Amino acid sequence: MGVLSYLKRKFGSNQESAELEIVDNSIDKSLFVAEDDDALAADSRPETVVTSKSTLIDEIFAYLNMDFESKGYADAIVQPDTHYLNENLELLMRDYHLKIDQARHKFQEFLTELNFHIITREAMGLTEVVEGLKAKKTIVTEHLNFVEQERVDIANNRGKIERIKLSYTKGFKRGASALSNSFITSSNI
16 A cells, blocks of 8 residues: 555545645655766856766867857956956956866876886786776877867967967957947937
């Protein structure tokens, strides 16, 4: 016998059973379904969305793929000032540099740990494990080389950092232009 059937029999009234069904349908989903915290957190961070199984390289490219043009446009609508534009550009470049430095540190740390595992597993004669570790080392070394080149490009103000600057500046100029066009069309002179 189901819970609703038992309650219907006990109370006997259709009105009360209808109310019980409404109460039954309002059970909180979170009691039974586990939500992915990363997915929920991503809703609160609309600019950069990275899956929980991403790599540091994925995070770098997620940052580079952000819509800097729209961000520049929105910032210009708030404060269409050249000083504000330059400050925001500097902040975007420093954020990218921070991501690069963080990745560099993590890759170097991971390579140290990989080297330890390669040496100790080689001493144990675990040939297949060592080959897997060496393959991972090759990948991490390539990622570290990419990050090192990005550091050089940032220092020389070229490469992907230029894309960030151009995109943001284009959006900022569009936003400032839109404000002026709105002003012109709204004036009755």
